[in-house]
Amino acid sequence: MSARRRTPLVCPICGTDLANVRITPLGQVTAGLQWEMHAGRCSEHGWFQTEMISKPPREIFPVSRPGGVARKMSIGGRPVYSFPTVWDSIGGRRPVDPYDPEMWAVDWERMPGREDIVLSNT
Numbered sequence: 001m002s003a004r005r006r007t008p009l010v011c012p013i014c015g016t017d018l019a020n021v022r023i024t025p026l027g028q029v030t031a032g033l034q035w036e037m038h039a040g041r042c043s044e045h046g047w048f049q050t051e052m053i054s055k056p057p058r059e060i061f062p063v064s065r066p067g068g069v070a071r072k073m074s075i076g077g078r079p080v081y082s083f084p085t086v087w088d089s090i091g092g093r094r095p096v097d098p099y100d101p102e103m104w105a106v107d108w109e110r111m112p113g114r115e116d117i118v119l120s121n122t
């Protein structure tokens with residue numbers, strides 16, 4: 001199985017393609033699919049990371065760097081350390097392509113709203 005170079009992961013905030021994409025095998029396999037960590041950087045909003053463990057990710061994390069610690073973002077005055085995905089919202093009720101970009105999208109109906117985002121490095 002060759003390593004993927006492209007990721008369905010986009011910036012959770014502005015939706016643009018990420019630069020410096022890194023896809024790292026996590027060393028486990030489920031149903032013939034290698035588990036992977038996907039990370040990439042938005043020039044405006046920083047690094048984001050998530051794990052594909054044979055299904056689309058449930059959450060996308062803002063991080064200080066690939067494999068680094070979670071970074072706090074502030075949305076509507078509340079600290080946010082992760083973004084729930086559409087896949088998490090549908091709760092695995094149907095089989096999907098684990099790389100389906102629609103499943104990797106942030107479910108903003110469960111978030112206060114991207115217009116309230118305040119970037120923070122703390």
Ligand SMILES: [Zn+2]
Pocket residue numbers: 011012013014015016042043044045046
């Ligand atoms: Zn962005």
